[in-house]
Amino acid sequence: MITRTELHAYLDEQLQISRFQDYCPNGLQVEGKPVIKVLVTGVTASQALLDAAVKQHADAILVHHGYFWRGESQTVTGLKYQRLKTLLANDINLMAYHLPLDAHPEFGNNVQLAKILDLQIDGVITGTGEPAIGLRGKLKAPQLLTEFSSYIASQLGREPTIIAGHDRVIRTVGWCTGAAQGYIQQAADSGLDAFISGEASEQTTHLARELGIHYIAAGHHATERYGVKSLGEHLAQQFDLQHYFIDIDNPI
Secondary structure: OEEEEHHHHHHHHHHOOHHHHOOOOOOEOOOOOOOEEEEEEEEEOOHHHHHHHOOOOOOEEEEEEEOOOOOOOOOOOOHHHHHHOOOOOOOEEEEEEHHHHHHHHHHHHHHEEEEEHHOEEEEOOOOOOOOOOOOEEEEEEOOOOHHHHHHHHHHHHOEEEEEEOOOOOOEEEEEEEOOOHHHHHHHHHHOOOOOEEEEOOOHHHHHHHHHHEEEEEEOOHOOHHHHHHHHHHHHHHHHEEEEEEEEOOOOO
């Protein structure tokens, strides 16, 4: 077990949250029980995840997508009321880490995606934040776009959206999980053959074709399952916690 204060401090230090200018507060977002024995992790603090955590008698929930995003309404009504009511009524802590979890060199979403896709990391993509969160690397062997996209589908359990940008084989790849399609320009400027993120925007198609880079939208949720799961497994081992990673289905 571990106290809430100790876990909060440990996570803030491990994820170096002071280095990031984020769109939401990182760390403890909703206070619950002072001692944590059962930890639930998941990608997003949706009502479905909260309800599943209640069934597991969770003392704390750790997610990548929490609450209180920049620009959202400050009123506690509707969905926000119901979610907060669930946490407070069951005395469950909610901790959330956004960009710090994307970027972490061991537990980060981008590092973990590289492991899942067997990508060899050789650096970051310049211009993907400060500190940079986008990674670049190589395939172990050159592949056609069709081969690589089929491999991604088999590893992530989701068919990716593919936009072809050229007719060469793929040797070098850049990636940034989630809604990072806007970094396609930086990936192209880095001379990469392909760029992977979670989801696409309308203009992504035109940019890929005109910049001459393959673009692969492998799923926002699908690409961001692995960081929080890895972090939860580490915490369970480090502090002798019961840990449950709960994957709420999301096709986006």
